[in-house]
Amino acid sequence: MLLGFKTELKLNNQQRVKFAKHSGVARHAWNWGLALTKQILEHNNALPDSKIKFPTAIDLHKWLVALVKPENEWYYECSKSTPQQALMALRDAWKDCFSKKKGVPRFKKKGRKDSFTLEGTVKILGNNKIQVPCIGVLKTYERLPQVLIKCCTISRQADKWFISFRFDVEQQQSDKTSVVGVDLGVKNLCTLSTGEVIAGAKSYKKYEAKLSRMQWLNRHKIIGSANWKKAQILIARLHRKIANIRKDTLHKLTTLLAKNHGIVVIEDLNVSGMIANHKLAKTIADMSFFEFRRQLTYKCQLYGSKLVVVDRWFPSSKTCSNCGTKKETLTLNERVFECGHCGFTIDRDLNAAINLNKTVS
Numbered sequence: 001m002l003l004g005f006k007t008e009l010k011l012n013n014q015q016r017v018k019f020a021k022h023s024g025v026a027r028h029a030w031n032w033g034l035a036l037t038k039q040i041l042e043h044n045n046a047l048p049d050s051k052i053k054f055p056t057a058i059d060l061h062k063w064l065v066a067l068v069k070p071e072n073e074w075y076y077e078c079s080k081s082t083p084q085q086a087l088m089a090l091r092d093a094w095k096d097c098f099s100k101k102k103g104v105p106r107f108k109k110k111g112r113k114d115s116f117t118l119e120g121t122v123k124i125l126g127n128n129k130i131q132v133p134c135i136g137v138l139k140t141y142e143r144l145p146q147v148l149i150k151c152c153t154i155s156r157q158a159d160k161w162f163i164s165f166r167f168d169v170e171q172q173q174s175d176k177t178s179v180v181g182v183d184l185g186v187k188n189l190c191t192l193s194t195g196e197v198i199a200g201a202k203s204y205k206k207y208e209a210k211l212s213r214m215q216w217l218n219r220h221k222i223i224g225s226a227n228w229k230k231a232q233i234l235i236a237r238l239h240r241k242i243a244n245i246r247k248d249t250l251h252k253l254t255t256l257l258a259k260n261h262g263i264v265v266i267e268d269l270n271v272s273g274m275i276a277n278h279k280l281a282k283t284i285a286d287m288s289f290f291e292f293r294r295q296l297t298y299k300c301q302l303y304g305s306k307l308v309v310v311d312r313w314f315p316s317s318k319t320c321s322n323c324g325t326k327k328e329t330l331t332l333n334e335r336v337f338e339c340g341h342c343g344f345t346i347d348r349d350l351n352a353a354i355n356l357n358k359t360v361s
């Protein structure tokens with residue numbers, strides 16, 4: 001199975017300049033190809049009798065080499081795979097648009113989602129170095145997996161650059177048989193049917209307070225001014241820090257679950273306890289739920305475990321895990337589940353986790 005890997009790069013100024021140039025080429029090729037393909041579509045709509053064949057990525061690259069490159073000399077300073085890959089991505093974007101999976105591809109703006117792809121001799125040298133075409137050897141902070149790769153993408157987030165690539169790993173076979181139900185919550189990150197409670201990282205709460213203060217202080221600055229730009233960078237950095245803490249916590253949790261249990265049971269959407277009044281809190285919670293599920297899916301595959309996703313309408317919180325009686329109502333404030341039928345008392349989240357566990361065992 002294919003695994004993705006993404007890590008930050010340790011750069012010097014020369015490399016930063018090269019990255020900016022490559023991003024520029026990728027953006028220029030994409031925008032040129034997008035303008036051209038849009039014209040072709042317009043033409044085909046206006047004159048259905050004399051339709052032009054919609055170009056493939058190879059067609060687009062041939063035209064780019066013949067028409068665009070000679071007029072824009074800076075293309076020659078960059079790897080030839082960069083515009084090629086940008087056009088392939090454009091063709092994929094159109095494919096998704098034609099099959100109604102996604103909307104119409106958009107023009108790229110400088111400084112927003114800067115990225116480019118390099119194909120060719122990508123070599124991992126030792127633990128912290130990677131050699132890429134045209135740019136040379138790049139250093140990383142993190143240890144690199146010792147794998148073979150043919151293609152890598154370099155992208156910018158705030159003022160930092162990252163490298164990402166995919167590689168093939170063999171799935172592990174396992175004979176684990178234990179079942180675990182997982183209930184995600186607001187108060188704690190999650191409760192397991194084994195009774196284990198994982199509190200999650202609290203440290204980001206401190207940064208979240210700092211973030212909202214920074215956004216508040218920034219409210220009267222003129223958009224585009226030097227001070228506004230400075231503040232935007234600080235805000236973007238803090239956003240990244242919070243996202244990293246969340247991601248790291250989720251990675252630890254999903255690895256723990258997938259490695260140690262044969263079957264992991266989760267709810268389709270963490271509705272129980274997630275319907276907070278805060279609109280923002282909900283979106284953030286939902287986003288981390290999707291990340292949680294994404295990680296759990298590939299890690300279960302990797303460690304040879306099974307992931308069971310229970311229907312979102314399954315009343316995991318309302319049902320008594322002792323006798324199976326379903327309650328009519330259960331408010332969010334009721335942190336302890338008390339069964340009216342058998343008198344069983346249990347922590348609300350643990351009750352939900354046990355019910356999830358029961359759906360398979």
Ligand SMILES: [Zn+2]
Pocket residue numbers: 320321322323324325339340341342343344
């Ligand atoms: Zn009961």
